[in-house]
Each structure stands twice: as structure tokens, then as C-alpha cells.
Amino acid sequence: MARPTTPTPEVRRAYVLGGNRIPFARAGGPYVRASNQDMLTAAIDGLVARYGLQGERIGEVAAGAVLKHSKDFNLTREAVLGSALSAETPAYDVQQACATGLETVVSLSNKIRLGQLESAIAGGVDSTSDAPIAVSNRLRRALLDLSRAKTVGQKLAAVAKIRPKDLAPVAPNTGEPRTHLSMGEHQALTTAQWEITQAAQDEVALASHQRLAAAYDSGFFDDLVTPFRGLTRDANLRADSSLEKLAKLKPAFGLGLDTPATMTAGNSTPLSDGASTVLLGSAEWAAAHDLVPLASLVDAEAGAVDFVHGDDGLLMAPAFAVPRLLARNGLTLDDLDYIEIHEAFAATVLTTLAAWESEEFGRTRLGLDGAFGTVDRAKLNVHGSSLAAGHPFAATGGRIVATISKELHRRKAASGSDAPVRALVSVCAAGGLGLTAILEAA
Amino acid sequence: MTTTVVLPKVPALGGLFARGAGLSLARRVRSGPTVLPDVEYVVRGVRASSDHLTEYQHLLGESASDALPAGFVHVLAFPVATALMVRSDFPLPLVGLVHVANRVTQHRPVLLTDALDVRATATDLRGHRSGTQVDLVTEVSVDGSVAWRGVSTYLARGVRLGGSGDEPATFVPPTPTGRWKLDGDIGRRYAAVSGDRNPIHLSALSAKALGFPRAIAHGMYTASRALADVGAGRGDAFEWSVEFVKPVLLPGTVTVRVAGSSEGFTFAGWDARSGKPHLTGSVTPLR
Numbered sequence: 001m002a003r004p005t006t007p008t009p010e011v012r013r014a015y016v017l018g019g020n021r022i023p024f025a026r027a028g029g030p031y032v033r034a035s036n037q038d039m040l041t042a043a044i045d046g047l048v049a050r051y052g053l054q055g056e057r058i059g060e061v062a063a064g065a066v067l068k069h070s071k072d073f074n075l076t077r078e079a080v081l082g083s084a085l086s087a088e089t090p091a092y093d094v095q096q097a098c099a100t101g102l103e104t105v106v107s108l109s110n111k112i113r114l115g116q117l118e119s120a121i122a123g124g125v126d127s128t129s130d131a132p133i134a135v136s137n138r139l140r141r142a143l144l145d146l147s148r149a150k151t152v153g154q155k156l157a158a159v160a161k162i163r164p165k166d167l168a169p170v171a172p173n174t175g176e177p178r179t180h181l182s183m184g185e186h187q188a189l190t191t192a193q194w195e196i197t198q199a200a201q202d203e204v205a206l207a208s209h210q211r212l213a214a215a216y217d218s219g220f221f222d223d224l225v226t227p228f229r230g231l232t233r234d235a236n237l238r239a240d241s242s243l244e245k246l247a248k249l250k251p252a253f254g255l256g257l258d259t260p261a262t263m264t265a266g267n268s269t270p271l272s273d274g275a276s277t278v279l280l281g282s283a284e285w286a287a288a289h290d291l292v293p294l295a296s297l298v299d300a301e302a303g304a305v306d307f308v309h310g311d312d313g314l315l316m317a318p319a320f321a322v323p324r325l326l327a328r329n330g331l332t333l334d335d336l337d338y339i340e341i342h343e344a345f346a347a348t349v350l351t352t353l354a355a356w357e358s359e360e361f362g363r364t365r366l367g368l369d370g371a372f373g374t375v376d377r378a379k380l381n382v383h384g385s386s387l388a389a390g391h392p393f394a395a396t397g398g399r400i401v402a403t404i405s406k407e408l409h410r411r412k413a414a415s416g417s418d419a420p421v422r423a424l425v426s427v428c429a430a431g432g433l434g435l436t437a438i439l440e441a442a
Numbered sequence: 443m444t445t446t447v448v449l450p451k452v453p454a455l456g457g458l459f460a461r462g463a464g465l466s467l468a469r470r471v472r473s474g475p476t477v478l479p480d481v482e483y484v485v486r487g488v489r490a491s492s493d494h495l496t497e498y499q500h501l502l503g504e505s506a507s508d509a510l511p512a513g514f515v516h517v518l519a520f521p522v523a524t525a526l527m528v529r530s531d532f533p534l535p536l537v538g539l540v541h542v543a544n545r546v547t548q549h550r551p552v553l554l555t556d557a558l559d560v561r562a563t564a565t566d567l568r569g570h571r572s573g574t575q576v577d578l579v580t581e582v583s584v585d586g587s588v589a590w591r592g593v594s595t596y597l598a599r600g601v602r603l604g605g606s607g608d609e610p611a612t613f614v615p616p617t618p619t620g621r622w623k624l625d626g627d628i629g630r631r632y633a634a635v636s637g638d639r640n641p642i643h644l645s646a647l648s649a650k651a652l653g654f655p656r657a658i659a660h661g662m663y664t665a666s667r668a669l670a671d672v673g674a675g676r677g678d679a680f681e682w683s684v685e686f687v688k689p690v691l692l693p694g695t696v697t698v699r700v701a702g703s704s705e706g707f708t709f710a711g712w713d714a715r716s717g718k719p720h721l722t723g724s725v726t727p728l729r
Contacts, residue, residue: 165627176620178503178620178671179619179620179621180620180621180622180623181618181620181621189617189618193617256697256714307619308619308620308671308673308700309619309672309675309700309701309702309707310617310619310699310700310701310702311701311702
């Protein structure tokens, strides 16, 4: 008798059903003593409370942190165990630099699309206040040799290798391991290459603060943000910012270049602490839990550039990934209603837009007939982005997905039409990485 | 006819330096020979150790591979050439010799498991605008065919043989792609993996005794960092050339550009404040 064959799974839609995050704090602020596990648990518990998931066995939870202690090898599972979710909820950790949060949404959505999961929680967290401090390589090696030593002679030999300077702790930094330039220094090279002015960057920063403040004032974030440790809004938000104030700030990056330095603390994201989560599910699971699908994840595309040899700027991978993503889906920039480009720096957004508007870049680097296209600024980061909210690295993807999914659903409902409403999400990351995705209103 | 001197193993550089220092002192008293000795030095069956290779790869930022980085082959083989340079009939004093250029041709990868036959000769004694230059040629063969060939050019300042050489090219700092932050102990750390414990690399005090304000980085350390930065794009067979322009004082920061070119890769390391170059070079895959 023939064994039954396993049927090829039908691909179905995966929906964003909601989100929850804690307000983002500045490094050394109110979350200074909170660990990654503390903040991720708080964000999950806020989501549980918001959507009535107490004791619920969720299909899988995936989250991660960029700055991670080695003791946090099971960070997400530990956060789940400390949360109000069922202890039978499985979990796994993801780490893809600043794309971590968006990657958890993409990979969990794909599992739902394939029928492996009915529900999932995607998330991310980062603390620059409680960053892991490591010992130097030489001290670590000596200590490991010492632990393996069997005789007194071997032990003494291991200890004798330790020098006083080896005892100094090593703190993580934003330097790229292969170039030893910081992310800001890398962006400054790209900013100079594309001749982006400080005034243009300050305008992006101001719009980010004004739009985020307006969204808070209108109550948009009331069902997306749960207060934590006395914070009710993102601590970095400056509702009273102005171009005059921004223009007075001194340049922080690109000081050693031939071109004028244009990147300031005002148009660069600050180091931040925070956590975010996104609730995902199938249509059936949503209906069974009386939840309204907000948006579905249509497709995603990762990219990477060779910044090590200067071919492209460190944060330019999305400039290549987005054209591939849209081409695969038969879309152009004009078919998108919202464009979310993570503001690592205001200049990151502007260099990406400049590359897409460049005939030469389109022809020589993207292999198109001409420029890729122009982004209507009215569609760009409509409720503000990382410059105003702050950027706890792995938490940014979840913040963007939850925010824009709610906005997509609102727009579609208000339109009263069946025409698709779409958003593009683009996140650049260390290592020359980028992750991009298309969401469509449900 | 060329005399062949077969050494039982690769000599330790420390002893060679001591011998070279003694000869250099003697040479100040009486002038030395003005032609190169017609001699080749040979060591057969040299093998690398895996721990030594790992130490080297970690220090230089090379990927962990059982193929020996071209700079590591130099570390293994060059002491054979140094043995030739401390002969009493070698015309230039070892102390004060400056490594001004290096060119390596790797015909095929040299593996950790290979038995290496090393052959060193000295050629092309010639005049330079500030002294006399000579090439030390080291060939590394595996199973009878040359896999790696290094030409190290040394300059003896003030030793005049006639001739003037070329003027140095002007350097315009390009757009950087990265930076090397070199700690004060990098000379000692490279000395530990390379065996090259020339006092000019070890400490400010020992470097001062030899006329440098502080310790200086080994030229081959900087050239090998550049080769590591090129990465896998160099392929299995390539030519790696470098000119050492100005020493890197330790501790120090070298701003670098390592980027693709029409031929392969070019690299440069310079002082961002003064705009003066430390080294320039290229890595060209052989097709």
C-alpha cells in the first residue's frame, strides 16, 4: 500500500492584528536599570492585556536584541516565561542588527502563510543603558586557559599571561568591525557623496518631531503604547523643535572630510532604550479571538552592500532591495500610499531618496533605464520616525510595522473602497544590511 | 657558480639580528664589499603550525582558513633571506636597513598541510636617491613548483653606489573606507607572531635608541592588514605589491582606503591630519 503523500501547503495571508510597545527612552534615562528582558516582558504583557491573551498559547514568539548579554541566550523564551502568556508558548531569538524587529515580523508571517502557525508575536528590544560589557580577548583567553589547566605550573603560566591593561572592560560601540568607522562616520561619507545639506536633514528631523507629536496629540498611539517607568511618550520627542534650533547644533560626524560637516545630534538618532511587539495571526485565528486584521505582509526583500571596499555607503542596502521588491510585485513607488524609511540619520533617508532619483544610479547600479523614481514626501514617515521616537535598535521594526498597519487599516476603512492601500517599510542595518517589506491594508 | 647553503631549519631571527648588529658595527670601521655574494640559502620541508596560523589570522583580521595568508608565508620564509643578509660578504649593514617595498606573487594557495621548500637569494644591488637598494627574493615551492615568490626591497641610507633612482610620487588622500587603530603594543604583538623583534618595533625606549621618536609598526603588518581587508576578492592567485612611504608611529591611527579597481584592488594608508601616506599598494588577481 502506498504511503500517503504530504500535500504542498497552500499559501494564505498573514495579518498584523495589533501592536504594543513601551515609550522609547534616551540612554541613561528612566529605563537605566531595566534589562532587555525586563523591557521585552513589559511590552509583551502590554500586548497581552490589550488583546486579552492571558494564559493564551501563542504559536510562536520571535524577538531579539542587538546589544545582547551572553546570559540572554534565550532572551525571548525567558521573557515569555515571565509574561502572562501560557508557559507553553514557544519562542526563539533573532539577531540581524537594526533589521531584527522587521525580520521577526517577516519570518513569523511566512510561517503563518505556510500554515505552520496560527498566531505569533514578533518583537525586539534594546538597551544601550544596560549594554553588555565584556572582558578583553587576552583576559578571556587567559581565563579560559586557566579553567582548562590541570597542574599548578599550567595555572601559573595562564595567570602570568595577564597584563594590567588586559583587565580594562570592553564596551560595545557602533563601530563596524571591518572598517572601524562608526555608523555616523560611514553615513557622513555617503552624505558627502550625495551632497546632502544640513538644512535638508534638519527639515526631515523637524517633520519627524512634528508628525510624532501630532500623532500623540490626536490619540493615535493610545492603543499602541503602554506607559512604563513613568514615561508616557517617547523621551526624545521635541514637539517644540524648530529649524532655527536645529541649525544651531554643531556637526557631530564627518568632521575630518574635505566637504562641510552636516550631521548633528539633531538630525541623527540618539542611543535609546525600549521594546516593541506586533501581534500576527491567520484570518481564522483573528476571527476566533474577535480581532480585526489591520494589514497583511505581502512580501519582503533583504539586501546587502559591499561598504568594506567603498562600493556603496554602509546604510544604502535598501536603495537596492526596494527596487527588486517592487519589481517582483509589479509595483512602482506610485503604487504605494505610505513609505516608511527608518531614520537612522536624516541623511540616510535623503541619500536613499537621492539614489532613487538619480538617472545614473538607476542605470549603472540598479540596471534600470533611468531613475528608479521619486518619493512623494507627504507619504513619507507620516507619523514620524526614529529621529523623534528614538531607536532602540531591535525595537524599531516592530514600532514601524504596528504604526503603519494601524494607519493602513484606518485609511482603507475611511476610503470605503476595495482599492488596495499599501505601505513600504525599509530598514537599514549595520554590516551593510537592509530589510524591506510591503504591507497591504486589510 | 652559485653556492648553495642548505640550512637544517628556518633560523630564528633573534640570533640573526644579533649577528647582523655586530657586522654592522664592524662595517662602520672598514668599508664592506660592493657586490652581492653569488649564493642561495635553502631550507627544505618547512611546515606551519595550526596554532601559529590562528594567532596570525586573528591578529591580522584574516578569515580562518587552512590556506596560509600570503603575509604568513612571508613570516615563515623570510628568515632564510635574513640569514643571507648577515653574511660577512653581504655588502649592506643589517642595522639601519629600511624595508621600502614588497611584492609577493602567489601562484596557488599554500596550505597548512604543505611541506614548503624555501630558497632565498639577493639580487639587483642598485643606487637610490638616498642610498643603495637591494632585492631579497624568497621562493616557496611545494612539490617542486614555486607557489609563492616574494621580493623584499631594502634601502641602506647613506650607502652610496652611484645612480639616483626615481623621485617619489605625490599623494592625494582619497575617500577613506576604514581606519586602523593601532595600539601601542601592536609592534610587540606582531613581533610575537612574526619573530621580527627588531627593537624599533618593540617600545618607545628601544626605538629612540635607534633614532625613532616612538616605536613604529612593522611594514609587513600594515601591508598584511590591507591584504586581509581585500578579503576573498583576491582569489587564489594574485600579485600583492606595497610601497612603504612613511613609518606608522605607535600608538597611532591609519586612515585607509581598500577598494576595487579595474585591475583588482588598490589600497592606501595615510595620516588623516597631515595627509601624508604611510603605505600604498595593490592586490591584482592573476588570471
